[in-house]
Amino acid sequence: MGSPSFHELKKQASFFLKEKIKSARxxxxxxxxxxxxxxxxxxxxxxxxxxxxxGLISRAAFEVDDYWRIVDILHKRLWKFDKENWRGSYRALVILEHLLTHGPERVSEEFQSDKEVIKEMSMFQHLDEKRFNWGLRVREKSERILKLLDEDLSFLKQERCKARKVTSGIKGFGSCTQISLDKRLEESRSQMYFRCNYNNDGGERNKDLNYPNHAFGDDEHLDRAALLST
Structure with missing residues (x-):
């Protein structure tokens, strides 16, 4: 392998600086x-x-303090949406979808006030330099969120039920050990550093798969530890 390029070194330096700031915070x-x-x-x-x-964010949302911190971040990200700075708002939609189907039931009521900006996102048009249609991806996600936020709640209940069945069907949790959120955060950062080193094409290839990884607030009989992802 050749020497790292200036672009790679710049990305690594930026990553380490951000990590130092986070640790200090x-x-x-x-x-x-x-x-x-x-x-x-x-x-x-x-x-x-x-x-x-x-899954980590959704589980944390069941704690009152973290719930308000999480929803506040999502509110702010959604309302910053514009044609130039759309990625953060789109990623907030991805997290919001997972919270609606896996997190506390109160999330649906909390984000009724954001329907206006989500409707605006449902008309977004954008093709990147590789001709990938991000506009379509954002529109599809926005339309699904709006359906989940519908006031009659029927679609939301149906999707939560589907997610719970998938969760209940996952096997092999008998030997699971609960890992702290702090440790998982470090693992997530390590994976990001790996990507910075070995995947420099800038493409966003991951799909927004919403596999349930945690318990539901509306079912007190589910074993919380048994529903943690391996």
Missing amino acids: LVLTDVTSAQLLTEEATDEDSWPSDTRTM
Whole structure:
């Protein structure tokens, strides 16, 4: 392998600087790991969220303090949407979809006030330099969110039921060990560093797969530890 290019070194330096800032915030302020993870997952320049990251955020949302931190970040990301800065808002939609189908039931009521900007996103048009139709991806995600936020709640209940059945059907949890959110955050950062080194084409290839990784707030009999992702 040849020497790393200037672009690669710049990306690595930027990554390490961000990590130092995050570590300092954890030590010196009242920021939580879930809050940092949500900020990272919805950042304009971040990589698309994987299912494990979305599962961590959804589980954290069942804690009152983290719930308000998470929804506040999502509100702000959605309302910053415009034709130039759309990626952060789109990634907020990805997280919101997972929260609606896997997180606390109150999420649906919380985001009724964001329907206006989500409708605006449903008309977005954009082709990237590789001719990938991101406009279509954003429109499809927006339309699905609007259906989930419908006031009669029938579609939302149906999708939550589907997600719960998938979760209940996952086997092999008997030997699962609960891993702290802080440790998972570090693992997520390590994966991002790996991508920075070995995937420099800038493409966003990950799909928005919403595999459930955690318990539901409306079923008290589910074993919380047994529903953590391996």
